Amino acid sequence: MFKLNRVFKKPRYLTIQQNNSQPAPTEIEGQGEKSVLPAIPNGLWTKCPNCGETVYTKDLSNNNKVCVRCGYHFRMGAWERVDLIMDTGTFKEIYQDMKSVNPLDFEGYAEKIRTGQEKTALSEAVLTGYGKIHGQDAVITVMDSNFMMGSMGSVVGEKVARAFEFAAERKMPIIAFTASGGARMQEGMFSLMQMAKTSAAVGRHSRQGGLYIAVLTDPTTGGVTASFPMLGDIILAEPDALIGFAGKRVIQQTIRQELPEGFQKAEFLLEHGFIDKIVAREDLKLTLSRLIKLHYRR
Amino acid sequence: MFKKILIANRGEIAVRIIRACREIGVATVAVYSEADRNSLHVDLADETVCIGPARARDSYLNTKNIISATVLTGAEAIHPGFGFLAENSKFAEMCKACHIAFIGPDPEVIEMMGNKAKARQIMGQAGVPIVPGIEGVLANFKQAEASAERIGYPIMLKASAGGGGKGIRIVWSRDELKKAYDMAKKEAQAAFDDDSMYLEKYLVEPRHIEFQILADHYGNVIHLGERDCSIQRRNQKVIEEAPSTVLSDELRWKMGDTAVRAAQAVGYKSAGTIEFLVDNNGGYYFMEMNTRIQVEHPVTELVTGIDIVKEQLKIASGEQLNIRQDDVHIQGHAIECRINAENPALGFRPSPGKVNILLWPGGNGIRLDSALYSGYDIPPTYDSMIAKLITHGQDRNEAISKMRRALDEFIIEGIDTNIEFLFQILNNPKFRSAEIDTSFIAKEFDYGA
Numbered sequence: 001m002f003k004l005n006r007v008f009k010k011p012r013y014l015t016i017q018q019n020n021s022q023p024a025p026t027e028i029e030g031q032g033e034k035s036v037l038p039a040i041p042n043g044l045w046t047k048c049p050n051c052g053e054t055v056y057t058k059d060l061s062n063n064n065k066v067c068v069r070c071g072y073h074f075r076m077g078a079w080e081r082v083d084l085i086m087d088t089g090t091f092k093e094i095y096q097d098m099k100s101v102n103p104l105d106f107e108g109y110a111e112k113i114r115t116g117q118e119k120t121a122l123s124e125a126v127l128t129g130y131g132k133i134h135g136q137d138a139v140i141t142v143m144d145s146n147f148m149m150g151s152m153g154s155v156v157g158e159k160v161a162r163a164f165e166f167a168a169e170r171k172m173p174i175i176a177f178t179a180s181g182g183a184r185m186q187e188g189m190f191s192l193m194q195m196a197k198t199s200a201a202v203g204r205h206s207r208q209g210g211l212y213i214a215v216l217t218d219p220t221t222g223g224v225t226a227s228f229p230m231l232g233d234i235i236l237a238e239p240d241a242l243i244g245f246a247g248k249r250v251i252q253q254t255i256r257q258e259l260p261e262g263f264q265k266a267e268f269l270l271e272h273g274f275i276d277k278i279v280a281r282e283d284l285k286l287t288l289s290r291l292i293k294l295h296y297r298r
Numbered sequence: 299m300f301k302k303i304l305i306a307n308r309g310e311i312a313v314r315i316i317r318a319c320r321e322i323g324v325a326t327v328a329v330y331s332e333a334d335r336n337s338l339h340v341d342l343a344d345e346t347v348c349i350g351p352a353r354a355r356d357s358y359l360n361t362k363n364i365i366s367a368t369v370l371t372g373a374e375a376i377h378p379g380f381g382f383l384a385e386n387s388k389f390a391e392m393c394k395a396c397h398i399a400f401i402g403p404d405p406e407v408i409e410m411m412g413n414k415a416k417a418r419q420i421m422g423q424a425g426v427p428i429v430p431g432i433e434g435v436l437a438n439f440k441q442a443e444a445s446a447e448r449i450g451y452p453i454m455l456k457a458s459a460g461g462g463g464k465g466i467r468i469v470w471s472r473d474e475l476k477k478a479y480d481m482a483k484k485e486a487q488a489a490f491d492d493d494s495m496y497l498e499k500y501l502v503e504p505r506h507i508e509f510q511i512l513a514d515h516y517g518n519v520i521h522l523g524e525r526d527c528s529i530q531r532r533n534q535k536v537i538e539e540a541p542s543t544v545l546s547d548e549l550r551w552k553m554g555d556t557a558v559r560a561a562q563a564v565g566y567k568s569a570g571t572i573e574f575l576v577d578n579n580g581g582y583y584f585m586e587m588n589t590r591i592q593v594e595h596p597v598t599e600l601v602t603g604i605d606i607v608k609e610q611l612k613i614a615s616g617e618q619l620n621i622r623q624d625d626v627h628i629q630g631h632a633i634e635c636r637i638n639a640e641n642p643a644l645g646f647r648p649s650p651g652k653v654n655i656l657l658w659p660g661g662n663g664i665r666l667d668s669a670l671y672s673g674y675d676i677p678p679t680y681d682s683m684i685a686k687l688i689t690h691g692q693d694r695n696e697a698i699s700k701m702r703r704a705l706d707e708f709i710i711e712g713i714d715t716n717i718e719f720l721f722q723i724l725n726n727p728k729f730r731s732a733e734i735d736t737s738f739i740a741k742e743f744d745y746g747a
Contacts, residue, residue: 037397038368038369038372038373038374038396038397038398039369039396039397040366040369040396041395041396044392044395044396045362054362056362056388056392058388059388
């Protein structure tokens with residue numbers, strides 16, 4: 001039986017270049033115009049850490065940075081979160097002029113702040129402001145893990161505290177989106193004090209009858225968890241978010257026991273009564289708006 | 299001209315493109331799914347890359363793998379053929395981002411024309427006659443009802459994201475509307491993941507006449523005459539021919555001019571087709587624009603002597619069109635029959651399998667575009683078209699007689715084909731006297747419905 005196999009040519013195998021760096025665009029002569037050799041630009045596709053699927057980055061952005069295959073919630077920058085939650089054009093930033101200083105003269109700190117600012121288009125690790133959610137007024141604070149891992153230093157603490165005071169003054173609800181590795185070590189005790197300050201601000205806002213909703217996102221850990229996020233009247237979390245205080249390994253070594261499956265994930269916390277509800281990103285705006293509606297009568 | 303291109307398709311169109319490339323010295327990269335390992339297009343190409351398992355979604359629609367294959371082999375351009383990713387604006391955008399020349403129009407144009415409702419709107423604004431219908435898509439059933447009353451029955455419900463005959467319902471009267479509306483929406487959602495519908499007047503027994511366009515990147519646009527594709531079964535073409543018997547020279551000139559204007563209105567580039575519906579009063583209406591090379595392109599190639607695939611390659615590599623409208627002459631008459639691996643007697647059920655015996659027809663004025671070879675195992679995973687038989691004669695009668703003679707010589711054993719059905723069409727008196735319109739098959743054949 002005739003089998004068409006390599007009738008017209010000999011087999012040749014593809015060779016793959018060993019060097020992994022992004023090749024500089026190679027110019028080739030064309031019809032009098034220079035053209036560039038095809039190359040896939042970095043960031044055109046994103047690999048999902050959960051299912052391993054390579055997703056077209058634009059598809060990911062259009063899906064609120066949730067993996068189109070498995071629903072894994074990628075981390076969101078502060079401005080992206082604002083676009084998701086606030087009604088278009090209603091958001092006004094406040095306290096953006098607060099600048100961090102280096103009270104302990106920690107080496108390399110100033111450099112890290114600059115890098116964070118470039119990466120996030122924010123002046124510090126938290127964005128504070130107010131706007132409308134489905135037409136209802138609300139103050140929001142959004143932490144950005146791309147800025148020094150969302151760590152809380154003096155400016156972050158001060159901005160958060162002032163945001164609560166702002167909300168209390170104007171009798172507006174406040175929503176805090178958290179993402180943090182904990183207190184900022186470069187500021188030592190000043191950072192730890194922010195835990196107390198922010199908690200106190202939450203208390204004052206609450207005594208005036210204000211609604212405070214905390215939305216814990218991946219990751220929310222350390223000194224931040226042990227302060228204002230866990231003080232929400234209602235505590236929501238994104239699916240699969242890592243939420244904890246001490247690190248998993250530290251705990252394991254301290255108690256010398258194996259930790260249960262899913263420890264420190266949002267689902268685990270829900271089961272154990274630490275949070276009120278897990279809300280998928282696509283439902284988040286509607287959920288927040290309904291909660292505000294229930295608590296605030298016109 | 300490109301040094302190397304990748305063909306993101308399979309079957310006869312992949313073979314067609316590879317052949318054109320070989321003739322002008324362009325190296326070719328073929329991609330194939332695991333089911334197509336022994337395909338002709340794989341063997342003809344200079345380099346090949348396997349891009350996934352049989353299922354189209356994992357292979358021929360796998361943008362990531364195709365782009366990777368292009369970059370790895372150093373191909374400068376991708377020819378998407380027809381179907382698969384040919385009208386996928388997202389894919390065209392990816393190519394652009396990776397500096398790969400997409401042999402076709404710009405992503406924005408693909409997107410615009412891919413949305414049938416929007417395309418109608420844009421054409422209407424450009425002064426191209428459109429079938430009376432609504433603007434945009436139907437918001438709800440109430441609007442459908444009201445619009446249908448206004449336009450007058452019979453009307454046609456069409457899926458905005460549609461193609462290939464799906465998501466279309468003809469409604470003759472008011473009481474049929476609700477059911478048709480619900481069913482069409484359901485079908486559209488399943489086939490295209492988009493259930494938006496629009497509505498137009500249903501032209502009773504129109505002819506489907508399309509014009510071939512060539513446009514370069516410098517704003518030069520010409521048309522290569524028309525093709526009459528009225529012989530359709532369930533909105534899928536079976537036989538195509540050029541020129542059309544119903545167009546007077548004047549009407550041809552007018553419609554061609556309209557087609558060029560339509561292409562210019564959207565800044566079109568490469569090869570494309572403007573589809574019109576023509577009623578029996580010489581009225582013509584824009585139906586849709588296909589932003590790709592089409593299955594039936596050989597018909598135009600034979601009557602004009604212009605190689606459309608080569609022109610696409612030239613245009614995409616930045617050359618100016620060197621054919622002027624005055625240079626385009628229609629010589630003789632060409633007819634194409636689509637040979638499918640299907641059994642008409644069993645509801646046109648697909649009939650994949652091994653082709654044991656294969657005898658190609660030949661002779662003066664016979665062209666065959668196919669990826670078949672003796673002993674080839676036709677995979678069941680893809681569409682059933684296995685060959686295109688095109689004849690060219692001095693006039694329509696000669697083209698028909700050549701087609702009958704060629705079909706008679708055509709021997710394929712091991713699978714069922716629609717050749718017998720094609721014979722019946724060719725022998726049909728109405729077909730021979732060119733009294734045909736889009737209702738032809740449904741009316742003349744029992745199993746045509």
